[in-house]
Amino acid sequence: MFEPEKEHEEEVPLRSQLDPAVYKSLERNACLKIDLQVLPLCLLLYLLSFLDRTNVSQSMMDRGETRPDGSIKDPGIMTSLDMTPHQFATALSVLYPTYMVFEIPANLMIKRVGARIWMPFLVMAWGLVETLQGLVTSKTGLYICRVFLGLTEAGIMPGITVYLTFFYRPNELQYRQAFFFTGTSLSCAFSPLLAVAIRKMDGIAGQHGWQWVFYLEGIFTVLVGFLSYFLLSNEPADCALLSPLEKRVAVERLQETSDRYTNHDDLATKLKQTEPDVSEDEAPRYVASTWSREVWRAFTDIRCLLISVLGFCISMPIFSLAYFMPSIVKGINDDYTTVESMLMSCPPFAVSFAFSLIIAVVSDRTRQRYFCMVACYVLCIVGLAVALGCNDSMTRYGGIIMVTSGGYAGPPCLLAWIANNTAGHYKTATALAMIIILDNCSGLASAWLFNTKTEAPRFTRGISTNLAMSVLGLILATILELLIMHERRQRARGRRDEAVLALYKRTRWTEEQLREYMGDDHPEFHLEL
Numbered sequence: 001m002f003e004p005e006k007e008h009e010e011e012v013p014l015r016s017q018l019d020p021a022v023y024k025s026l027e028r029n030a031c032l033k034i035d036l037q038v039l040p041l042c043l044l045l046y047l048l049s050f051l052d053r054t055n056v057s058q059s060m061m062d063r064g065e066t067r068p069d070g071s072i073k074d075p076g077i078m079t080s081l082d083m084t085p086h087q088f089a090t091a092l093s094v095l096y097p098t099y100m101v102f103e104i105p106a107n108l109m110i111k112r113v114g115a116r117i118w119m120p121f122l123v124m125a126w127g128l129v130e131t132l133q134g135l136v137t138s139k140t141g142l143y144i145c146r147v148f149l150g151l152t153e154a155g156i157m158p159g160i161t162v163y164l165t166f167f168y169r170p171n172e173l174q175y176r177q178a179f180f181f182t183g184t185s186l187s188c189a190f191s192p193l194l195a196v197a198i199r200k201m202d203g204i205a206g207q208h209g210w211q212w213v214f215y216l217e218g219i220f221t222v223l224v225g226f227l228s229y230f231l232l233s234n235e236p237a238d239c240a241l242l243s244p245l246e247k248r249v250a251v252e253r254l255q256e257t258s259d260r261y262t263n264h265d266d267l268a269t270k271l272k273q274t275e276p277d278v279s280e281d282e283a284p285r286y287v288a289s290t291w292s293r294e295v296w297r298a299f300t301d302i303r304c305l306l307i308s309v310l311g312f313c314i315s316m317p318i319f320s321l322a323y324f325m326p327s328i329v330k331g332i333n334d335d336y337t338t339v340e341s342m343l344m345s346c347p348p349f350a351v352s353f354a355f356s357l358i359i360a361v362v363s364d365r366t367r368q369r370y371f372c373m374v375a376c377y378v379l380c381i382v383g384l385a386v387a388l389g390c391n392d393s394m395t396r397y398g399g400i401i402m403v404t405s406g407g408y409a410g411p412p413c414l415l416a417w418i419a420n421n422t423a424g425h426y427k428t429a430t431a432l433a434m435i436i437i438l439d440n441c442s443g444l445a446s447a448w449l450f451n452t453k454t455e456a457p458r459f460t461r462g463i464s465t466n467l468a469m470s471v472l473g474l475i476l477a478t479i480l481e482l483l484i485m486h487e488r489r490q491r492a493r494g495r496r497d498e499a500v501l502a503l504y505k506r507t508r509w510t511e512e513q514l515r516e517y518m519g520d521d522h523p524e525f526h527l528e529l
Contacts, residue, residue, distance in 0.1 A: 030242055038164070038233070043183050043186075045119065047183030047186055055195065059209075060077060076210060077142070083139050089447045095149055095150035099440050102154035107158040107159060107162055111162075111426075119155075123156070123222075124222050127224075131215055134211040134214030166236070167235075170260065170419060182357065188321070189346045264494070264523065264524050271511065277506060278507070289519065294430065295430045298426075298431045303418075308431075310373070313476070317403050348404040373417075375406070376406040377470050379405055380467075383399040383406065421484075449465055449466070
């Protein structure tokens, strides 16, 4: 996070100067105003990101009838570019290599450049690529556009996730992350409606309906990116809606660590009894942990790795439904027209929007991430089993609603879980990016799971694979929970104190400096279940 103003560091904390009720009121007002300034814009940016990444699925199918000359009114992109299902799957998947490769570097840039510059730049860049996608005349051109779309969109989701940590405490994150992440479900809910409306422009200026989808949505994204430069703040001290007192409160509350660390009297006693190996003159000057060390800590942390795999497991249904929901719905009831299939794909995402917020509120208030993840995986498992095994069309449709609800509620919980269990800006940023990289690996895999020509209407392979991933996710989440419980017991019993004592012997650093340097490896750091 950007360093608070120096004068703030030297002033006596407001909490000790004000009546607790007054301070609480200021804190509540500051949070509300930050919510009003930060969350709607984050939601809109991520909604546009997911919309521009997946609207190709709304352009896939032919929408109009066949003319007497054999041509199709309002052809889909597959017909216009003469693409096979295999080639279309390639177009979906080529986005992800660049998307995944650039996520971590892009996430590290947000602190160096500043969110107010970096995020609008990304939004305008991918909006331009999205607009140019409407000009493609061959599948090769589409492949190239998708590669650059992945490159320019790579930093937005991990960037927003880290950006929220600049404003909120760990126990406040999941609801806010769920709020912006519902941009995916909102995007999937209204994207079909928007596509149906825009594709009515077929023939205007000699352009197909699917081209107008890319033009209009891309231009709107560029406009939003430009305006976001004037609306984003780098940190609470920059928020235009806050009064000077509220800005101080917003900065101070983020510097408080009482909810992240639990004082161990035994460790404090051991530190007092420990004789340093170096004199005060020989002791090294305190230097904060470097970004490279923090990145390495993230890649070698078993908790970060497991949560990243959990992200892969829970995100596979998300991308499967985002790309192929109209085809899956049409497979449930073959009597649906293409337009009806697109419209019937909206309600499941609308339900998932509400369910995601409910799960987030429960998770933040109880600070129990594991049980909320269990609920999400169980919903996915039951819903996929129903969609796979039942023959009644409406029962299968109900199963799809369960899958969307569980799938879309899960990632915000994982993002909050990892943000709560890591300390150090660069480690947290890297860990969050790792989750999103694995999320997008599932998007790459999902592009190849559903063949609309040979596997409709049951899509047995795709649904079975999603079911297996959900079961695997439930098992791995339980393993992760057991590991965290074991580590908490070890820390409570003082079996992780030796690392702190060894570092103190070499450096003579203060307790606060030892905490800051070791981050979540410090035995007093509170790991959340």
